[in-house]
Amino acid sequence: MNSTSLESAIAEWTAILGKSGVRSEDIADVGVSTIGAKRSIPAVLQPQSPEQVAEILKVAQQYKVAVYPVSTGNNWGYGSANPVEDNCVILDLGGLDRISDFDPDMGVVTIEPGVTQSALRSFLDDHGGNYLVPVTGAGPTCSILGNALERGYGITPITDHFAAVTKIEAILPDGTLYRTALSELGGGEVDGLFKWGVGPYLDGLFSQGNFGVVVKMTIALAPAPETTTAFFFSTKDDAKLEALVPTVKAVLRALGGSVVAINLLNSQRMLSMMTPFPEDKAIDGVLPAQEVEHLAQTHGVPAWSGVGAIYASKEVSRAARRTLRRLLGPVTDRLIFINQSRVNTARSIARVLPGKLGTRIKGMADTLSGALEIMHGTPNEVALALAYWRSGDLPGPGQPKNPARDGCGLIWFAPLVPMRGKDARRYVDMIERICPQYGVNPLITLTTLNDRCFDSTVPLLFDRKDKNATEQAKACYRALFEAGQKEGFLPYRLNIDAMDSLQTDGSAFFRFASQLKASVDPNSILAPGRYVPRFKRSEV
Incomplete structure (x- = not known):
């Protein structure tokens, strides 16, 4: 891309979107991220419809501007709104925020990219939708x-939130509208009810790929349970971790359908939710073992904590509680239902209650209430507080948390771990x-994705104002990735600075992916470098 091409593209984009839809000045805030990455971003485009997205991509192809x-850009811990490579124009899809085709009988709804967790929750509440929003701990403002x-x-x-996706509409890099075969044949309704459609399953290309801009997605919602x-x-x-892991597997297999996921958290991860970081006790930013033990004893935090939920009728819930007591009892010190x-x-x-005791009980109740809201499919900011443990300025009461804006340093390392006790120990x-x-500090969560595999989320927290601490955190990620390669613990998801780890010479998988990319995007104008390595002309 040269400056003349960019200027020409911006002129045409302005004709499409109007002056208010193209930002090329005062956009420094767009590139702020918790991982400390900063890309050169020449402009931000803000379309309001899929049709405008198609026109934008046609112009991008004409002038070869990426x-x-x-x-929404709130991709905390993975890069926020930053592209993988420098000099990409940001295509901000936040203005595509419509919710349509809600079928309260079937429990499916169609959403656009700008629909947030809180927006879907409000929509369902207003339209009598007795369904759960597929929430995450990332907060109400996330897409x-x-x-x-x-x-x-x-x-x-x-x-698995992609498992809930039944239908996708996307704009391909040349501006063509992609729809699945059933929809093309006139079966739009059944297409939204059946994930796989007919013929090759191509929707998966748009998940962790750069083959098109998804402008509509139909998802299946889980109905709200009786309890x-x-x-x-x-x-x-x-030492009981090795026994706890197969027990968690046994719980999922015995109670599948009513207990769908369980989190295991180590003591430091629990402490990060309960107490401010004791900076004066840290040595080179890390809490010594004796300090961790002291804090754990002070706050009553065990070596490992677990949390899950029972989604069921009253009768099934009572039976599930009996099963949980039977299975978890031998390997735990405490089991409570809330x-x-x-x-x-x-x-x-x-x-x-007087003084500190009353305050402590209230704080615990507020935390539990927040956890219950998430389990009920109502988004909140309870989990976002983690990002502020080492750095960042907490916003005032009533102000939304924004870890990137507020100065937090956070990089997620999120590897997959086989659900075996010995593998969990090797990983820890x-x-x-x-x-x-x-x-x-080694803060560890193990979340069950199914009854075979955990995803572990390790927040690499650091002081983003400290350049050395930022570089150390990035080096830590690289060291974890390399060690994980040797041990068999690889991430299911990468941040923008880690995409180059997929540049594997001789890989048939990535050669094939690059060949597909070259066929639909020969100028590599759409999200270059995102999951699919740049293709070599000799390979296509």
Whole structure:
């Protein structure tokens, strides 16, 4: 891309979108990210319809100007609104925020990229939709569509969010509208009810790919159950992890359908939700083992904590609680069940208790209430507080949290871990060995994706104002990735600075992906470098 091409493209984009739809000045805020990455961004385009997206891509092809689509840009810990490569024009799809074709009988709804978790929740509440929003801990302002395309997940009944996607409409790099075969044949309704359609399954190309701009997505929603009961369990003995993991697997297999996902959290991850980071106790940014033990004892935090939810009728819920007691009892020190009624009781008790005890009980009740809201499919900011543990300025009361804007330093390392006790131990040892070498505290969560595999989310938290700390965190990610390659623990999702790790010489998979990319986007104008490595002319 040269300056003349860019100027010509911007002139045509302005004719399409109007002056208010093209930003080329005062856009420094667009590139702010928690991972400390900063790309050169020449302009931001803000279309309001799929038709405008198609016209934008035609212009991009004509002038060979690269564009990078984002839904809301709130991709905390992975790069926010930054492109993989410099000099990409940002295609801000936040203005495509319509919700349509909601079928309350079938439980499917069609959304555009700018539809957030909170927007879908409000829509369902207003339209009598007794369904759960596929929420994540990323917060109310994050895109439903963007999270599904990145294969995000949650602990609500449809754990795998891309699995809930039944139909996609996208604009291909040449401006052509892509629809699946059933829709092309006139079967738009059944297309939205059946994920696989007919013929080759091509929708998957748009998940963690750069083959088109998804402008509409139909998703299946989980119906709200008669009861939702959270359960919490813990063990004080770290050595019980190997026994706890197969027990979690047994729970999922015994209670599949009513218990769909379970989180395991180590003591440091729990402490990050309960107490401010004790900077004065840290050595080179890392809490010593004795300090972690002291904080854990002070706050009653065990070696491992677990959380899950029962989604079921009252009768099934009672039976599930009996099964959980039977399976988890031998390997845990505590197992409790919480619903909103018990949280309300705790709040009432807190109001009459004196001083710090009352404050502590109220804080615990507020945290539990936030967790229950997420389990009920209602987004909130409870989990976002994690991003502020090492840096960042918490916004005032009533102001939304925005970790990128507020100065937080966060990079997610999110590898897959086989659900075996010995593999979980190998993995935990790897994290606890490597993170402290780079000034990063080893905060570990293991989330069940199914009854065979965990995804682990390790937040690499650092002081973003400190350039050295930022570089150390990035080095920590690289060290974890390389160690994970050797140990078999590879991420399911990458941040923008890690995309080059997919440049694997001789890989048939990536050669094929690059050949497909070259066939639909020969000028590589759409999100270059995102998951699919740049193709070599000799390979196409």
